[in-house]
Amino acid sequence: MKSSLLALSIALAVGLTVSACGDKKEGAAAGGNGPVKIGQSSPLTGPQAHIGKDNDNGARLAIDEINASKPVIGGKPVTFEVMSEDDQADPKTATIVAQRMVDAGIVGVIGHLNSGATIPAAKIYSDNNIPQISPSATAIKYTAQGFKTAYRVMTNDEQQGKVLGAYAAKLGKKVAIIDDQTAYGQGLAAEVEKAAKAAGAEVVAVEHTNDKASDFSAILTSIKGKAPDVIFFGGMDPQAAPINKQMRQLGMTAQLLGGDGMQTPKFIELAGADAEGAIASIPGLPLDKMPKGTDFKQKFEAKYGQIQLYAPYAYDAAYVMVDAMKRADSTDPAKYLPELAKTSYEGVTGKISFDAKGDLTSGPITLYKVQGGKWETLETVQP
Amino acid sequence: MNVLDTLTGKAKSRVWLTAALLLLGLVLLPFLVEASLGKSWVRIIDLALLYIMLALGLNIVVGYAGLLDLGYVAFYAVGAYCWALLASPQFGLNLPFWIILPAGAAIAALFGVLLGTPTLRLRGDYLAIVTLGFGEIIRIFINNLNAPINITNGPQGITLIEPMSIFGFSLGKTQDVLGLTLSSPHLYYYLFLLCVALVVFVCVRLENSRIGRAWVAIREDEMAAAAAGINTRNIKLLAFAMGATFGGLSGGLFASFQGFVSPESFNLMESIMILSMIVLGGMGNIPGVILGAILVTVIPEALRYTGDLQRVLFGQVYIDPADLRMLLFGIALVMMMLFRPAGLLPSKQRKREFAEDAA
Amino acid sequence: MDIFAQQLINGLVLGSVYALVALGYTLVYGILELINFAHGETTMMGSMIALAVIGALFGVAPDLPGIVIVLTGLLVAIPACMLLGYSIERVAYRPLRHAPRLAPLITAIGISIVLQNVAMLIWGKQYIAFPTTLLPQGRHEILGASITDVQIAILVLTVAIMAGLVILVNRTRLGRAMRATAQAPAVAQLMGVNVNAVISATFIIGSALAAIAGVMVSANYGQAHYYMGFLLGLKAFSAAVLGGIGNLAGAMLGGLLLGVIEALGAGYIGDLTGGFLGSHYQDIFAFMVLILVLTLKPSGLLGSKSVERA
Incomplete structure (x- = not known):
């Protein structure tokens, strides 16, 4: 019995010392003088890995440039370091990596990519008072x-949906809507439906599919019977392309319209010649219209190759975060968070300022059309 | 107790000592883990505990009663959504846990019976496919029930779910207990540990009960079991209901822990993962199932480090750790069935059966 | 009326693919009473291999006639899938032929996961485009409904393959051995039938059909993906059960019927239920059919003789 008591007390003592050390370590990370860590999280594996890596590259390019400019914050020279974690686009994994980055003493996060991952992770950042800027989550619920x-x-689904809905109504009086029943597709499609109706169009059909489907002939046939002028699709390129193809197979001539999930080179590759004439939007201004845009594009492509989708936004997010730190003259989250709210920054994607919820105020949205096998700028809509 | 009675005094105290040390180790575990690996690992351990509950629940259906259920995640989803709907701004409700958890478990059990009734006559692989279909149907419904009446909020999921609060003591924020500062993952750890202990207790008691023996009898030979006077219909339904209850319970805990649920968390892969926990650990054997659940939850996290390792060794990442994980699971499932079909820690009975079959 | 005709055509094209894949399930089940869960993945591999060959050939010799390039891809994919099917049976099923029921089912799931991930490692996670310009792009109007050349080819090819298979099973030595093995493997063995060879042959034939179905799918939809086999396999299995598993004509009928049910269901469910249920429930039809058939008439529409296990 004696020995068991001894073992017990030793174990307790060890446990308490170790946990006490743990506390110390955390304290040291926050106030240390090593590089200041900024977190970045997106799916780096899985089907969206290429888009996730793109975010990572965008953030890294910005941080490299900032470091090269030898910033001084709070009277001390500061170097930043990007800590990248893979959230696998999975809500559960997102909370784990969020906790891991918080443990590591990050002072802010660029991420996550998907709304589904961003929303639960936001709670952990909020609990630990770590500012978070998502470059690509569009769900209204996030903020x-x-x-x-x-x-x-x-821009969030509502902002983009409003522009797309109004544009759909401009293209034709009868609008049909298809979504892929994912958080992104359904969220955007619901807003487009509202906006199209508000703009005086008649929504003749609302159909749904899923993000694994490849046969859309049944719903397209049903839509064909209602003779719409425009078909809006809320979803990603692997579904948008066969929808486009099957519309032509069924002899439909309606205009296909989509959101940023469709505005990719992959869409044109998959849909082939049928892609010609399709229109899709992407938030922000076209890079070549922005003062720093072409410059960014050149630098990015020299380092990482073609821009996939959201790299410019991740790049801007990193700059916005450091900008707030500079104005607060501190990398302490509690000090620079109030400055972040007052952001007014000229980024490569447009002018960035936030409303009370943390959403982008008045983001412009640019529409593109497939012409000659390439996405060509059609027009930029100011909301 | 009879095992203990047969031991000598010294051996008896050794058993108690082991138990006490084990308990102490479990109590201290989150602190040790946080100190050595960081707080994120406490979260991983919390999830591992949830999966232990799920695996033990599925083990009742698959391991004891021998009914291959590939749609088990449906019950997990039902429990999670039950909590999410009754304790979130979705309907403006915030009911206490002692209503929601039992309600979630009960509704899950009801779904278990609902699935069990039409499939009673099916056996083996047919049952597997039908349960798979059932799991997908539940997921598709949850994903689509945002229109015309918004119930589940569809693919957007439900946010701002209330954390577990035990009579005013919230597990969702950092609390001071007896001079120790415990953060939310730590608090959930102790809750989940308690729940796992409860589930293990129920499983052990079931295993050695009339019901447990009836399940085994049905698994071995349904016809003979019926001839021996076992009401196979009720006993099979009971297996489905019990398994579903644990699924519903874990689902509720998951929703409160995570604060957000969406249909993508309840896909077929999740069912297959839970099944592989049982298969790898040892079907029908509680310690085996627990081991399987821990391995399947922790290994993918550990595999993350292989990315860094590959970078060090080859200068770049050739195989994504996440891809590696699935590939390894697939290979492990095949290899286990071929070379160690009873699992890593097989139950005595299973071991015997497989030995007979091989002979 | 033209809408109904169009939905019927949509359903028949979709159903033809289900039918070809369902034949693979039914052949194996008829003989081994085993659900070859990995069959959907064999279809996917067929599609991917064919696309890889087509892509390479198109790159090397773009002047070849498109149809030759596609046929070459198909002719490489078929033997490759045959080999794959043979290996799956040898590695994952044969050692477990006398093991408890759960064992081969779990290895089947394992093999399915392995094949998906291997395909993902080889061909990447993105969708791969099928160069549709290689095939005739004609579109025809029948009864106010439109149908493409590729779709006509799919329908014709499916019927031809079906007829060939019926002849193979009913008129040849191999077919007789297959039927004997299905009825009583032990007796067949005593009568001099090499049961193992027959089972291998069954897997090989089923896999060849899967390869053809895979190429059809990617030619029709213009793309392929490592995940495409799973749901396709499940639906084809449902089709086989609907028609009566173990029955060749049943698989064909079940496949076509399921395709039509899905097309009509997705097309009309919204209007029929007043918008309460919508086309997003398209994927549950297969599962509903499966559950209904298994609980009400487990032997399927054209029930085969030995379905005592259902």
């Missing part, structure tokens, strides 16, 4: 949770 730390440099 509607009431967290002071949640920001985005991307």
Whole structure:
């Protein structure tokens, strides 16, 4: 019995010392003088890995440039370091990597990519008072949770949906809507439907599919019977392309319209010649219209190759974060968070400022059309 | 107790000592883990505990009663959504946990019976496919029930779910207990540990009960079991209901822990993962199932480091750790069935059966 | 009326693919009473291999007639899938032929996961485009409904393959051995039938059909993906059950029927239920059919003789 008591007390003592050390380590990470860590999280594996890596590259390019400019914050020279974590586009994994980055003492986060991952992770950043700027989450709910730390440099579904809905109504009086029943596709399609109706168009059909489907002939045939002028699709390129193809197979001549999930080179590759004439939007201004845009494009392509999708937004997010730190003259999250709210920054994707919820105020949206096998700028809509 | 009675006094105290040390180790585990690996690993351990509950629940259906269920995640989803709907701004409700958890478990059990009834006559692979279909149907419904009446909020999921609060003591924020500062993952750890202990207790008692023996009898030979006077219909339904209950319970805990649920968390892969926990660990054997659940949850996290390793060794990442994980699981499933079909820690009975079959 | 005709054509094209894949399930089940879960993945591999060959050939010799390039891809994919099917049976099923029921089912799931991930490692996670310009692009109007050349080819090819298979099973030595093995393997063995060879042959034939189905799918939809086999396999299995598993004509009928049910269901469910249920429930039809058939008439529409296990 004696020995068991001894073992027990030793174990307890060890446990307590170790946990006490743990506390110390955390304290040291926050106030240390090593590089200041900025977190970045997106799916780096899985089907969206190429888009996730693109975010990572965008953030890294910005941080490399900032470091090269030898910033001085709070009277001390500061170097930043990007800590990248793979959230696999999975809500559960997102909370784990969020916790891991918080443990590592990050002072802010660029991420995550998907709304589904961004929303649950936002709670952890908020609990630990770490500012978060998502370059690409569009779900309205992300900033509607009431967290002071949640920001985005991307328009939300409502903002983009309004423009697309109004544009659909401009293209034709009868609009049909298809969505892929994912958080992104359904969220955007619902807003487009509202906006199209508000703009006086008649929504003749609302059909749904899923993000694994490849046969859309049944729903397209049903839509064909209602003779729409425009078909809006809320979803990603692997579904948008066969929808486009099958519309032509069925002899449909309606205009296909989509959101940023469709505005990719892959869409044109998959849909082939049928892609010609399709229109899709992407938030922000076209890079070549922005003062720093072409410059960014050149630098990015020299280093990482073609821009996939959201790299410019991740790049802007990183600059916006450091900009707030400079104005607060501190890398302490508690000090620079109030400055982040007051952001007014000229980024490569447009002018960035936030409303009370952390959403982008008045983001422009640019429409593109497939012409000669390439996405060509059609027009930029100011909301 | 009879095992203990047969031991000598010294051996008896050794058993108690082991138990006490084990308990102490489990109590201290989150602190040790946080100190050595960081707080994110406490979260991983919390999830591992949830999966232990799920695996033990599925083990009742698959391991004891021998009914291959590939749609188990449906019950997990039902429990999670039950909590999410009753304790979130979705309907403006915030009911206490002692209503929601039992309600979630009960509704899951009801779904278990609902699935069990039409499939009673099916056996083996047919049952597997039908349960798979059932799991997908539940997921598709949850994903689509945002229109015309918004119930589940569809693919957007439900946010701002209330954390577990035990009579005013919230597990969702950092609390001071007896001079120790415990953060939310730590608090959930102790709750989940308690729940796992409860589930293990129920499983052990079931295993050695009339019901447990009836399940085994049905698994071995349904016809003979019926001839021996076992009401096979009720006993099979009971297996489905019990398994579903644990699924519903874990689902509720998951929703409260995560604060956000969306249909993508309840896909077929999740069912297959839970099944592989049982298969790898040892079907029908509680310690085996627990081991399987821990391995399947922790290995993918550990595999993350292989990315860094590859970078060090080859200068770049050739195989994404996440891809490696699935590939390894696939290979492990095949290899286990071929070379160690009873699992890593097989139950005595299973071991015997497989030995007979091989002979 | 033209809409109904169009949905019927949509359903028949979709159903032809289900039918070809369902034949693979039914052949194996008829003989081994085993659901070859990895069959959907064999279809995917067929599609991917064919696309890889087509892409390479198109790159080397773009002047060849498109149809030759596609046929070459198909002719490489078929033997490759035959080999794959043979290996799957040898590695994952044969050692477990006398093991408890759960064992081969779990290895089948394992093999399925392995094949998906291997395909993902080889061909990447993105969708791969099928160069559709290689095939005739004609479109015809029948009864106010439109159908493409590729779709006509799919329908014709499916019927031809089906007829060939019926002849193979009913008129040849191999077919007789297959039927004997299905009825009583032990007796067949005593009568001098090499049961193992027959089982291998069954897997090989089923895999060849899967390869053809895979190429059809990617030619029709213009793309392929490592995940495409899974749901396709499940639906084809449902089709086989609907028609009566173990029955060749049943698989064909079940496949076509399921395709039509899905097309009509997705097309009309919204209007029929007043918008309460929509086309997003398209994927549950297969599962509903499966559950209904198994609980109400487990032997399927054209029930085969030995379905005592259902």
